[in-house]
Amino acid sequence: MVGALSAARESPAPTRVLLIEDDDGDAFLVEELLLESGAAVDLHRVRTLAEAKAAVQDAACVLLDLGLPDTHELDGLRWLQGNVPSVAVVVLTGLADEYLGEEAVRLGAQDYLVKGQVDGHLLDRVIRYAVERERSDSLQRQLRDAQIYAEENGRLERGLLPTPIVDEQSGVRVTTRYSPGGQRLLLGGDFYDVVQTADGCVHAVVGDVCGHGPDEAALGVSMRVAWRTMVLSARPSTEVLTVVNQVFTHERYQPNLFTTLCMLSIDPARTTGTLHLVGHPPPLLITGSDVRELKAPVRTPVGVGDGSRWPSCDVELGEKWTVLMYTDGLIEGRVGNERRRLDVDGLIELVQTGIAEGLRDEGLLDHVINAVRELNGGDLDDDMAVVALSHG
Structure with a gap:
């Protein structure tokens, strides 16, 4: 038997x-x-x-x-x-x-x-x-395809998620996180960058190309590189955004594509900044136990409407602060079994909880992102890029 x-x-x-x-x-x-x-x-x-x-x-x-x-x-x-x-x-x-x-x-x-x-x-x-x-x-x-996939992902990551150019003596700490949505391995169109210029200002941008995939990622890379080039050339922020808009409109593969972005320029004294909101969610300002949105006029996204007008607003930061910039993937997750999304109010509550636990910088970002995923019941559907700038 x-x-x-x-x-x-x-x-x-x-x-x-x-x-x-x-x-x-x-x-x-x-x-x-x-x-x-x-x-x-x-x-x-x-x-x-x-x-x-x-x-x-x-x-x-x-x-x-x-x-x-x-x-x-x-x-x-x-x-x-x-x-x-x-x-x-x-x-x-x-x-x-x-x-x-x-x-x-x-x-x-x-x-x-x-x-x-x-x-x-x-x-x-x-x-x-x-x-x-x-x-x-x-x-x-399959092995060769996986190697090509990994190499392509590496190239996109270097293009979309660069190493910030910030002097150690700048007084600004930079913490970043990125996660592709929907359990994808390949990055999408979200991007960020942080650059310090010769005059001592620190400039940061977070952007989100609509859609997912290598084409959107390539657009994100081209915009991020254009932004960094113009900022390092010490051009005014309106000129920077005008060129970014021109690059995007010429490079996009469909005429209905657009990109939202948030740009913040922090003065050398680190107490004030200039904020541009281009169809993008406003960043959060964290001072002590207080968490609130930084308000500014919101214009249409990049690739939509007049490409020469870029309204801005001067914002007060204070002496000791953290600014949390993010793409909408962070706030569009679901809240448990409810149909509603987390939204900005839910994000503020999660940040306040982390602050109450004494968290900051990397610890605070990890706490918030893990909580967002837990509320969503798993990985988020959309890509997510988060940048925290801290002083003091």
């Missing part, structure tokens, strides 16, 4: 093989060879590529005749590669057309066999090797 169970465990499941062969005699020969060799295969036969299209999805290996009535030479192989690339393909060719078998292998077939020169054991071995080779190739492709 134990031996029978062991044998049952060791017996592999039959390999599903699709034979595409219009000649009844050749098809009968393949069936007999596999039966004679005792091959563990589940063979299904069709006569044309058209018939194969409905049956190939369940196959691990295809035995493909190159002389089908509805294909020419290697057209059938090309269709299989284009539509079911995960299936192993062994082509069957006549002696006079052996060169086509060699060409098929160069194009990606796992192997080829010449009709009339095959026995059962050879056919069985070729099928098994073809399936294993395709599995190995598939794993290699």
